[in-house]
Amino acid sequence: MSEGHEMQDQDTKEQLKKDILDILAYCINCRFCLPSCPRFDITTGDISQGASGITRALYYAIKWRVTDKGILTELRDVLYSCMTCKNCEIACKNLSTGTKLIDAIERGRELLIEEMIGPMPEQKRALESLYNYGNPYGMSSLKRKSWLKGLNVTSFSKEVEVLFYVGCTAPNDFNVQNIAKGLVQLLEKAQIRFGILEDEICCGYPSLKMGERGLFEEICEKNLKQFKSLGVKRMVTLSPHCFDTFLSRYPQEAMKEIKVQHYSQFLADLINEKRIVFQKNTAKKVMYQDSCYLGRYNNIYDEPRRILKSIPGLELLEFRKCKADSLCCGGGGGRMWADFDTEVDRLAHMRVKEACEMGAEIIVTACPWCLINMVDGVKLANVEDSMKIRDLAEFCADAL
């Protein structure tokens, strides 16, 4: 590496450290965030495993200029364990100084990448794949399109009204493919002229959350170029993570001409306009699992519920912790590619157990990762016979 590069790297690190310390200057260690932290809930009670305990670990590692590899690895493990569910920030805003704890955690991950300590070992492969294939799952472009078999979905062009941004998880996972297929069915029913990208690549969320900002910026640039050349004006995403990334993390100026919606918002509008009407009676007790990136990040709580309530016969129940208080499924912040042995339970498992206790028969999600985790939760709770996990799109398509 040239001297110039080294100096630039050093500047980047120093800037990141300064940013982190500036953010954390607001934190007073009041610990009001801890009871809200789901990660803290599923570990053995160590303060350093949750919310401000994590950020205080980061703070002192920077302040004391820690270089010991073992200690930095310990820091990596707590920093990457955060789901970025935003519960801590909301607690801090309502009860304390309004510290942006998640911003500090994300910058901390960037710093660990710069220091060659991050990400988690299992996440490295996802990042390599993102770099090589444009998705974190190592899918070839052929596999990426395999879910389209038997469907009459066109590629996006200027003649098409809406870009359906599928995301990486649905094409990769057989169970999640049904969400995409369900949404296609609903869009066709409402006679929406939509298309998908011929060569869709990831939105960049995993790289952003794992701290690989350089890669995120590259992906962002590629996507923006493609959106511009195709004249995208309206986009509907399958995943709340893609939705939030496009909406909040892409350059505002470049995205100002594009209306981005999560599919639950789009469907709620179609139902409101009576372009979709559910005919089938679905006499089931259903609970809705709020996705963090729809709910806490973007205040989308009502749309999915309105959709479910418009299905004849359906009884909608609520978790004790719902909407802004909702419990994360455990999959955000890059955790779909990492396991943490300090955890004594799984959030999705806790959620499934609660749904069973409340008498629900189905948990409906509106996020591919929530779906995957909840399915695992059902297996862990050993309730496969009595509890089903469905995605909202797939569930709605069945109710047509």
Added chain:
Amino acid sequence: MSEYPEYDPGSIYEDLRKVLPEEVLSRSLFERINNALDPYTFASDISQEEVPYLVVRPRSTVEVSELMKYAHSNRIPVFVRGSGTSLQGASRYFHKGIVLNVSKLNHLDIMKDYGFVEFGPGHRVLHVKEQLEKEGYFLPLVPGSIRVASIGGIISNNTTAHAVDSCMGKPRDYILGLEAVLPTGEVLQTGTKSLRRAAGTDLTHYFVGGDGLLGIITSIRMRLLPGFKNAYGVAFSDDPIPLARAVQRVYLEKAPPPLFLEFLDKRVAQISFEIQGLPSPPGPLIMFHAIGQTEEEATFKINQLVKVINKESPIEAKRIDDLDEWRKIWLARESALPFICQAGKGVFGLSEIVSTVPSLVDCLKDAMNMSKGMPTLEKIGKPYLFGHIGALTFHPVFIIPVDWPPEEKGKVLDEMFLREAEINTKYGTCGGEWGQFARRTPFYIKRYGEKAFQLVREVKKVFDPNNILNPDVLR
């Protein structure tokens, strides 16, 4: 030079491993740091020399006892820690030692037949409150930090926090007995299993309000208190003085003491009402909450309070029947501190000024002018003011700009605690919510004299001959 020998953390771990299970011991650097911080770390970071040797999270009295026997025989300081929310510095340590985190001492048995509840010190207060409310009981502990504060710390401080003492009393009035481990490791049972409390000497009282100096409380037996019916009221004024006079009248005219009687100055009231979507109040206000066995009784009490308060001609004093309106008003009070912090882009220094009934008006003026003559406080200006005026307590709040250097932030705290001590000395009062020592030790000595402080030390020595338990509380 430290009065304690220096140890290698590795050898302490190995020694304790012989008497305690591995899962209760933590050597993690970050866990040790996190267990040594208090809410004023923004003014002084801990140094690497202050990082505790080890964090121990015992699950039983026996494990606490084993730890204390080891620490006593090796003269290693032990810092007992709940959630570390102490606002007078009791959870800040200046020696190297072992942190005994009580979070796993969390049994809870509601024994309705006996009329008491037994619980461990590690619960968050809110958790115990919720469990009791499910069974129709009331927990007379209401700190602002209820979501996080651990109940052992509240008991050690003998505080009911926001509640009006003359209505609710103090925890000591409800605690029937305790189990405590002495600094030497012996286990002590105190008090009674009967609702008939001990007359005469009862060691329970040494520990409740003992500032954590004499032993580690491992179980608390508390009388069950049936739930109440509630009624609410509010009074608005364009000037805080009539509101203080109205509170004096509540006492002088023998009005029924409310459970809560809170004060917000004009700035705090306007910021927090706006956040809750309530109409902006014209000036400062008081809000009050009365309890009774029946709704009629609670309503009668509120009407009496409104009647008395109206004698001071506020803009308006009224009973609130709309529960939603009351919830918003109460939320405005609860969210006051976070929102003035966020509006001021800073962190807070919070003090506790306590008045007598006759001096309430003068004390209010002193609290409003708390910065006067204090060079660093004057840079910030007048404090925001709110508090439990019915309990004769004010909390002047200084919002310290986040970009001030730590030394400057530290000066704010030093000046604030000094002025707090001066005002409390002037009125012959002392803190009614937080403990008496740590940052407040100089005030204690000034207020009660060297002899009193010496006696406290000597009493501690009887219980703790090697001075290993929470030694920095008496700094």
